[in-house]
Amino acid sequence: MHHRTKRTGANPLRREADRTRTRMYAAFALTCLLAVIAGFALGRAAWTDGHRAAENIARHRxxxxxxxxxxxxxxxxxxxxxxxxxxxxxxxxxxxxxxxxxxxxxxxxxxxxxxxxxxxxxxxxxxxxPPSQADVAVTAVGIGTGALAGIVLAGGALVAVRLRIVDARSARSWESEWAGIEPLWSGRLRPGQGGGDD
CATH class of the missing domain: 2.40.50 (OB fold (Dihydrolipoamide Acetyltransferase, E2P))
Known part of the structure; x- marks a missing residue:
């Protein structure tokens, strides 16, 4: 007989904070992918524009x-x-x-x-x-790399801030739940509880 999980993410030990962290890591991975695409596109545009400008300058020098x-x-x-x-x-x-x-x-x-x-x-x-091919290439690479780094750093900073908020909320939630469970688990009396109370 085959046992199958009813749905993905049905683990009862997986909290909302864990799911949020997973989403944040996925968002950061997507941000990195978009940064590569944007960096390549901007670098290519800078190369095309710089090459055209260099040719125009060369015609007049x-x-x-x-x-x-x-x-x-x-x-x-x-x-x-x-x-x-x-x-x-x-x-x-x-x-x-x-x-x-x-x-x-x-x-x-x-x-x-x-x-x-x-x-x-x-x-x-x-x-x-007039600017040489090497000058145009260095400028294009600089623009593409700068765009890539800027997007990754900005995305990383936003994800890091969001994860700190999630961690803080998760810690508060754990403390609140532990305050309710720990006396039962340890057998220690809670404040206001008598010896014969359940």
Missing amino acids: HTVTATTISDAAYRAGDQPSSRPVTVATATWHYPAQRPHTGTVPVPAGTRNGDTVRVWVDEIGRATAA
Whole structure:
């Protein structure tokens, strides 16, 4: 003869707090899955947008040959934590015969009169190189990872708070039930109970 449980979760020792904990763990697992999906989607969108923007920037930037008119020198980076940059004053022509002079990044050891390659915009001003594929990829990965971590941390914090509330309620419930059962179990008299009372 086969014995079958009438329904799932019919264990009489399983309390409502246990079921709530199970639901919270399932919700956190679902949150992690959604975080992965959202992180991937945002990272992919950032990659697509960044790639498109980089291509657009690259269409409006060009490299020209410039001639240095000073030796290389070190200049502090834009951020306090960034490394110093080697720069020199150089001249170049862009477009056609329009001359420009400016301070541009150069390799270390560059001397007066050396030629260097310089990125310029459409009117010939010195500018930064367009973002590379690696730059776009790093940004996309950062956005995707940040979204994933943010969602997991937020979901984890909410589940942790909810579980603490459940644990506190469960402890109070156990104490209340134990206060009623312990005197019967131990044979100790309850307050207000006489020796002959049941």
